[in-house]
């Protein structure tokens with residue numbers, strides 16, 4: 001992709017990764033982009049780089065605007081290799097003596113990734129750097145998404161370079177929110193649910209701090225996906241809403257099945273929930289990717305999980321999903337377990353333990369059926385669904 005001038009003298013020189021379909025366990029059906037920003041002033045700064053495989057493309061993009069050797073500063077907002085993997089090649093190209101600006105944790109973390117000596121300049125929270133007519137302000141944003149993360153704010157233009165925050169895994173030629181419109185919001189939601197959900201309390205604090213400091217944003221430039229220029233407030237407000245984790249009246253019945261018995265139970269539970277007028281979605285874990293299920297978890301109140309017992313344990317996809325969800329720390333959920341079994345029947349107990357560890361309010365001790373559900377068993381599942389719907393609506 002050619003560089004895009006996003007404001008006078010400021011270019012997105014990043015790249016689209018059209019073909020990536022798995023981003024450390026997150027399904028990226030629309031690819032992603034690694035955005036990097038070149039600011040031309042009396043001094044020239046590059047904010048972030050790209051994944052190492054795309055280094056040459058980044059350097060070619062920069063070279064189409066200026067000789068890379070003219071870059072005076074490189075800013076690393078975040079150590080993770082999708083944004084810093086290109087640093088060694090870029091620094092080699094522009095000169096390894098050029099200051100590499102990062103947070104204090106960025107200095108530690110980048111040093112752990114790269115053996116070569118680079119001219120690190122660790123900045124304090126709120127420190128400024130003049131480029132001539134423009135000023136960069138560095139704002140620590142620990143844990144959004146790593147301990148080293150920071151934002152860079154371009155004061156005069158009111159542009160925020162927000163690293164991972166406010167991003168979306170989306171590759172496209174539409175570089176701005178006003179071009180793509182609302183179609184970008186499901187991507188932003190999935191990104192939040194799978195990358196930032198566990199940091200919700202920090203996001204709410206960050207928005208409070210930004211409001212207190214009176215920072216205005218004409219444009220928010222994340223390192224993935226489209227740039228928010230028409231309505232940066234839209235994504236900030238969405239982040240506030242998602243971070244509050246106030247679930248809607250919605251239930252998910254998340255399950256896997258060996259010989260359809262657990263599936264029959266899932267269907268009957270979902271029917272019982274629906275009968276009470278509550279939105280419900282059954283999600284088979286070999287038909288839905290864990291990251292798409294997690295996106296649905298974001299605004300669901302009830303997370304009902306079912307698994308057959310396999311070798312005295314859980315079906316592997318169910319273990320996988322529970323581990324994944326636990327790490328993302330969803331709040332304010334109710335839950336219950338169900339499943340079929342042949343002879344030992346541990347799955348319901350194991351799921352219930354897992355839901356309790358996640359601090360879900362477990363609204364039923366769980367329900368298991370041996371081998372195949374009969375009419376009585378199906379009716380019991382249906383009643384369990386109604387009980388869950390009542391717990392959601394009360």
Ligand code: FEO
Nearest residue numbers: 080082145146164
């Ligand atoms: Fe896009 Fe945390 O890296």
